[in-house]
Amino acid sequence: MKFKDKVVLITGASRGIGRSTALLFASQGAKVAVNYVSNKNAADEVVNRIIAKKGHAIAVQADVSNPDDIQRMFVETLQAFGTIDVLINNAGAHVPKSFWEINWQDWEKVLHTNVIGSFMCAREAGRIMLDRKSGVIVNVASVRGLFHCGRVGNLDYSAAKSAVISMTTTMAKELAPHVRVNAIAPGPTETDLTASWDKETLSCAINDGLMKRLMKPEEIAQGILFLSSPEASGITGHVLVVDGGYSLK
Numbered sequence: 001m002k003f004k005d006k007v008v009l010i011t012g013a014s015r016g017i018g019r020s021t022a023l024l025f026a027s028q029g030a031k032v033a034v035n036y037v038s039n040k041n042a043a044d045e046v047v048n049r050i051i052a053k054k055g056h057a058i059a060v061q062a063d064v065s066n067p068d069d070i071q072r073m074f075v076e077t078l079q080a081f082g083t084i085d086v087l088i089n090n091a092g093a094h095v096p097k098s099f100w101e102i103n104w105q106d107w108e109k110v111l112h113t114n115v116i117g118s119f120m121c122a123r124e125a126g127r128i129m130l131d132r133k134s135g136v137i138v139n140v141a142s143v144r145g146l147f148h149c150g151r152v153g154n155l156d157y158s159a160a161k162s163a164v165i166s167m168t169t170t171m172a173k174e175l176a177p178h179v180r181v182n183a184i185a186p187g188p189t190e191t192d193l194t195a196s197w198d199k200e201t202l203s204c205a206i207n208d209g210l211m212k213r214l215m216k217p218e219e220i221a222q223g224i225l226f227l228s229s230p231e232a233s234g235i236t237g238h239v240l241v242v243d244g245g246y247s248l249k
């Protein structure tokens with residue numbers, strides 16, 4: 001069990017990639033704080049699954065686009081588990097609109113959730129980790145944040161995920177040498193997010209990948225677990241692309 005008694009806080013862990021990541025960490029012995037914004041039942045289901053296997057988990061409600069919620073999430077996690085060894089900044093927002101339709105509020109939502117929320121969480125975790133002289137942060141970006149991979153109808157999301165990638169390299173410098181900071185860039189992945197796409201978008205996402213399928217959330221979770229693990233002890237400031245070759249096209 002690679003993460004025996006390590007404390008892992010995962011934002012947006014009630015569904016999708018975050019959920020799979022929470023279950024994977026728990027299977028490796030971690031104590032998991034499962035953050036959600038509104039879907040308490042889904043978060044409770046993840047927690048109950050972990051507890052049913054004799055693991056440790058709590059559900060923590062917090063909107064990562066709200067600084068007060070972020071503070072409370074860290075207080076509740078520390079009260080439950082005493083420290084934080086690993087932070088996974090996974091919660092993200094996506095408002096698919098055209099260049100002409102995106103409004104100020106859309107920009108705020110996407111930037112606050114993906115970028116500023118991740119930064120504020122990293123700073124809270126960074127304080128704890130620097131005190132202890134150890135810790136790992138993984139930011140969930142997207143292939144959309146790679147410089148050549150923006151897509152029409154996704155301008156604000158691509159900009160936000162590029163910022164997450166850029167922030168990752170700077171955070172790695174700021175928090176070195178004791179805290180490692182990396183990003184993962186998933187390609188289109190089978191979650192509620194892609195389930196909401198229309199048929200044409202979905203079929204492009206499948207056919208543009210070398211593997212002709214969506215990624216599974218468990219595959220992204222394995223990448224996140226690796227970046228957080230002792231096996232990745234020499235890796236910081238890196239962006240691990242897990243996309244079945246999608247971004248090569």
Ligand SMILES: NC(=O)c1ccc[n+]([C@@H]2O[C@H](COP(=O)([O-])OP(=O)(O)OC[C@H]3O[C@@H](n4cnc5c(N)ncnc54)[C@H](OP(=O)(O)O)[C@@H]3O)[C@@H](O)[C@H]2O)c1
Pocket residue numbers: 011012013014015016017018035036037038039040042062063064065090091092093094113140141142143185186187188189190191192193194
């Ligand atoms: N799926 C893809 O194809 C794909 C590809 C590349 C990157 N990503 C990135 O991977 C991450 C996870 O995506 P996903 O597809 O797994 O999403 P998802 O299935 O739609 O799940 C979203 C999760 O984030 C939580 N959440 C949403 N807004 C939040 C907020 N403001 N504060 C806290 N939690 C919030 C949701 O909580 P509730 O259950 O309470 O709503 C839920 O747990 C995101 O950063 C996304 O941009 C996804």
